[in-house]
Amino acid sequence: EAQVTQNPRYLITVTGKKLTVTCSQNMNHEYMSWYRQDPGLGLRQIYYSMNVEVTDKGDVPEGYKVSRKEKRNFPLILESPSPNQTSLYFCASSQLRQSDEQFFGPGTRLTVL
Amino acid sequence: AQSVAQPEDQVNVAEGNPLTVKCTYSVSGNPYLFWYVQYPNRGLQFLLKYITGDNLVKGSYGFEAEFNKSQTSFHLKKPSALVSDSALYFCAVRDQPGNTGKLIFGQGTTLQVKP
Numbered sequence: 590e591a592q593v594t595q596n597p598r599y600l601i602t603v604t605g606k607k608l609t610v611t612c613s614q615n616m617n618h619e620y621m622s623w624y625r626q627d628p629g630l631g632l633r634q635i636y637y638s639m640n641v642e643v644t645d646k647g648d649v650p651e652g653y654k655v656s657r658k659e660k661r662n663f664p665l666i667l668e669s670p671s672p673n674q675t676s677l678y679f680c681a682s683s684q685l686r687q688s689d690e691q692f693f694g695p696g697t698r699l700t701v702l
Numbered sequence: 703a704q705s706v707a708q709p710e711d712q713v714n715v716a717e718g719n720p721l722t723v724k725c726t727y728s729v730s731g732n733p734y735l736f737w738y739v740q741y742p743n744r745g746l747q748f749l750l751k752y753i754t755g756d757n758l759v760k761g762s763y764g765f766e767a768e769f770n771k772s773q774t775s776f777h778l779k780k781p782s783a784l785v786s787d788s789a790l791y792f793c794a795v796r797d798q799p800g801n802t803g804k805l806i807f808g809q810g811t812t813l814q815v816k817p
Contacts, residue, residue: 593745620803631706631792631807632746639803647804679745683803687734687796688753691805693745 591616593694595680601700602670610665610697612680618692619685621663622647623655626677626696635678638663639685670701704729706795708808715783715815723778723811725793734796735776736805737767741789749791752776763787783815 593614602608614621622637624647634647638657652674654666663682667674677698681691705728715721727733734753738746750761757769767778776793791811797804 622803624805629809631809632794632805633807634804637803681746681805685803687803688751690736690748690751692748693738695745696743 591692593680593682593692595678595694595697597697598695599698601702603702604671605669608667608670608699610667610678610680610699612663612665612694613661614663614680614682614692615661616682616692617660618682619660620691621657621680621682622691623653623663623665624679624681625649626679632679635665667699670699672701675699675701704795704797704806706793706806706808708791708793708811710811711809712812712814715813717785717815717817718782721780721783721787721813721815723791723793723813725776725778725808727774727776727793727795729795733776735767735769736794736796737761737765737776737778738792738794739763739789740792740810746792749778783813785815785817788813788815 596611619640623635624632626632633649636655638644680694683689683691707726736751737749740746750759752759752769760766765780793808794805
């Protein structure tokens with residue numbers, strides 16, 4: 590089954606404790622992206638990647654890091670989480686054409702205390 | 703700058719009645735428009751998209767959307783609503799002419815279908 594998987598689905602942590610949210614897709618997509626969803630704001634892009642070893646900042650990259658060492662994986666790293674990073678996070682992937690829809694993972698609900 | 707607006711936070715409709723979820727956009731160039739649905743505790747699911755061609759686009763679960771260039775709108779419609787259609791709906795436009803691949807989302811509209 591074609592899908593985007595994320596782990597963990599739920600995470601409660603404390604300020605400053607490094608964490609990683611994994612994302613993996615099995616559709617051989619070149620493009621991958623991370624979004625965060627906050628009430629009333631829709632989804633906003635954090636980082637994206639056009640291909641292996643190619644990443645770039647989205648609209649809200651502060652406090653986040655990513656890596657793309659393999660085509661299928663695109664982990665999101667929070668080196669020192671803060672309470673304002675409490676949010677619902679989605680990973681997405683697609684082909685590179687602008688007309689292609691993005692496929693989304695199930696989401697990771699992160700709470701930073 | 704590209705933007706998407708969904709003017710209604712919530713739409714309420716009775717089961718069996720037609721539904722419309724509104725979306726307006728602002729882009730430079732030709733728009734690539736998408737609708738996604740989010741059920742509780744689930745990721746976003748793709749419903750339909752407009753790239754070019756026929757202004758009436760048909761998608762999943764009986765949904766359709768009408769592209770109107772003069773009104774810069776892309777409203778989501780369904781002739782007969784089901785209780786199971788209750789969910790959060792997002793309209794999105796692909797960022798252009800930038801090559802970020804980013805989807806620019808509206809703030810979302812909660813659809814409540816009552817029996």
